[in-house]
Amino acid sequence: MDSKKGASTLMRKTLMALTGLFLCFFLVIHLLGNLQLLLPVEQAKVSFNSYSQILSGNIFIKVISYILYASIIVHCLDALVITLKNKKTAGKYAVDNRGKASKWYSRNMGILGTLILIFLVFHFRDFWYQYKFGSLPKDESGHKDLYAIVVAAYQDWWYVLFYVFSMFALGYHLLHGFYSAARSLGLYHPKYVSWVRIFGTGYSYIITIGFAIIPIYIYLTQHVLWN
Amino acid sequence: MKLYLKIWRQSDAASQGKLVDYELDNVIPHMSFLEMMDTLNEELVLKGDRPVEFDHDCREGICGQCGMMINGQAHGPIANLTTCQLHMREFKDGDTIYVEPFRALAFPIKRDLRVDRSAFDRIIMAGGFISVNTGQAPEANGIPITHEQAESAFDSAACIGCGACVATCKNSSAALFTSAKISHLAKLPQGKMESRKRVLSMVKQMDEENFGHCSNTEACEVECPQQISVLNIARMNWEYSLSSVLKK
Numbered sequence: 001m002d003s004k005k006g007a008s009t010l011m012r013k014t015l016m017a018l019t020g021l022f023l024c025f026f027l028v029i030h031l032l033g034n035l036q037l038l039l040p041v042e043q044a045k046v047s048f049n050s051y052s053q054i055l056s057g058n059i060f061i062k063v064i065s066y067i068l069y070a071s072i073i074v075h076c077l078d079a080l081v082i083t084l085k086n087k088k089t090a091g092k093y094a095v096d097n098r099g100k101a102s103k104w105y106s107r108n109m110g111i112l113g114t115l116i117l118i119f120l121v122f123h124f125r126d127f128w129y130q131y132k133f134g135s136l137p138k139d140e141s142g143h144k145d146l147y148a149i150v151v152a153a154y155q156d157w158w159y160v161l162f163y164v165f166s167m168f169a170l171g172y173h174l175l176h177g178f179y180s181a182a183r184s185l186g187l188y189h190p191k192y193v194s195w196v197r198i199f200g201t202g203y204s205y206i207i208t209i210g211f212a213i214i215p216i217y218i219y220l221t222q223h224v225l226w227n
Numbered sequence: 228m229k230l231y232l233k234i235w236r237q238s239d240a241a242s243q244g245k246l247v248d249y250e251l252d253n254v255i256p257h258m259s260f261l262e263m264m265d266t267l268n269e270e271l272v273l274k275g276d277r278p279v280e281f282d283h284d285c286r287e288g289i290c291g292q293c294g295m296m297i298n299g300q301a302h303g304p305i306a307n308l309t310t311c312q313l314h315m316r317e318f319k320d321g322d323t324i325y326v327e328p329f330r331a332l333a334f335p336i337k338r339d340l341r342v343d344r345s346a347f348d349r350i351i352m353a354g355g356f357i358s359v360n361t362g363q364a365p366e367a368n369g370i371p372i373t374h375e376q377a378e379s380a381f382d383s384a385a386c387i388g389c390g391a392c393v394a395t396c397k398n399s400s401a402a403l404f405t406s407a408k409i410s411h412l413a414k415l416p417q418g419k420m421e422s423r424k425r426v427l428s429m430v431k432q433m434d435e436e437n438f439g440h441c442s443n444t445e446a447c448e449v450e451c452p453q454q455i456s457v458l459n460i461a462r463m464n465w466e467y468s469l470s471s472v473l474k475k
């Protein structure tokens with residue numbers, strides 16, 4: 001039996017929880033930074049570009065970013081191992097109405113995660129890669145003009161739609177993932193379990209709406225057609 | 228009532244099974260689901276066919292034997308119920324009912340609706356006990372324990388090992404069963420002493436029996452006839468992590 005060697009089912013889930021919660025923490029910082037994009041145009045440009053400059057030069061942020069890359073990779077690979085094993089162990093029914101006993105998003109974390117991963121490929125290509133390796137124009141204060149890249153990206157309605165859709169995939173992933181992580185790490189006190197569930201729900205709503213509103217806002221206010 | 232039944236028939240573990248159609252007249256709404264199955268079997272025997280084999284024992288909802296997947300739900304459409312406590316009044320005249328065995332890699336089918344749940348027994352054997360010679364019955368108040376703590380331990384101990392948690396889990400995880408046994412003993416002073424060792428060996432056995440991972444969908448608690456709380460799973464996870472870290 002393959003479970004004799006390697007990690008136990010519980011260890012794999014603990015790893016999912018730890019990497020997932022780190023990514024949850026990262027999302028908060030990411031959202032706070034991005035909220036600068038909602039400022040008036042000139043202010044947003046200066047603020048966002050200088051913020052990006054500070055982040056890219058900071059050694060502490062560099063360390064965090066490596067933990068971030070590692071977390072994404074480990075979270076995905078661990079999920080793959082868990083899913084493949086679950087596919088083998090799971091019973092298959094001719095008629096299956098088991099879904100009535102649980103939430104659809106709790107049963108489809110793998111699909112939601114895959115959607116997020118597809119989104120991340122585009123997200124990294126269009127912003128992360130551009131900033132690190134692309135030749136960006138400079139703004140008035142000599143910072144790389146990431147703001148211009150962001151505004152240019154959100155000119156297409158389908159791209160905005162893709163972003164908003166992906167944020168909803170992320171939202172449902174978080175809605176189950178946040179409190180599921182607390183469960184996997186062993187939070188069993190009923191009072192704090194209900195607190196974590198409420199907090200996790202609020203957190204998921206804020207992250208989803210917060211990230212989804214930015215491309216919509218930029219599309220509506222900065223589109224070339226009406227500017 | 229007249230019912231159209233589609234029941235899983237499989238002659239042994241090695242053979243391929245399939246859903247077989249049966250029509251059953253004169254079903255009384257007051258019958259339990261198992262009594263309806265008995266009625267069908269009586270007809271089959273009179274016709275000279277092999278009756279449908281299914282597990283059952285107490286028929287009072289406390290033994291955990293009567294596991295069946297009814298219309299794709301463990302123990303049928305009502306939450307927190309055993310199959311024997313499900314009555315035909317929950318169905319309508321002319322309904323088609325699908326009956327399948329509990330399915331999981333760890334629960335091989337023996338025949339028809341009868342499955343081998345001895346994987347549960349082996350998880351218990353791996354550590355679900357207190358390894359002291361108890362001798363004579365001790366004085367009941369010899370070990371102080373609060374009423375709340377005793378009740379909490381009993382809530383976990385109420386698991387009847389029916390396997391509905393595994394059957395309803397999309398991964399066929401035995402987390403609810405195993406964690407109920409671990410928590411029940413960890414909550415009592417007699418069991419607490421060995422809890423570090425117990426959780427490691429019972430989880431190891433659970434994995435070796437090829438049960439899946441727990442995705443925390445909480446479907447198990449919904450289908451559990453004893454409403455065993457998913458917080459037992461959280462306690463098992465906590466005990467397991469702690470024991471892994473503190474292991475010498």
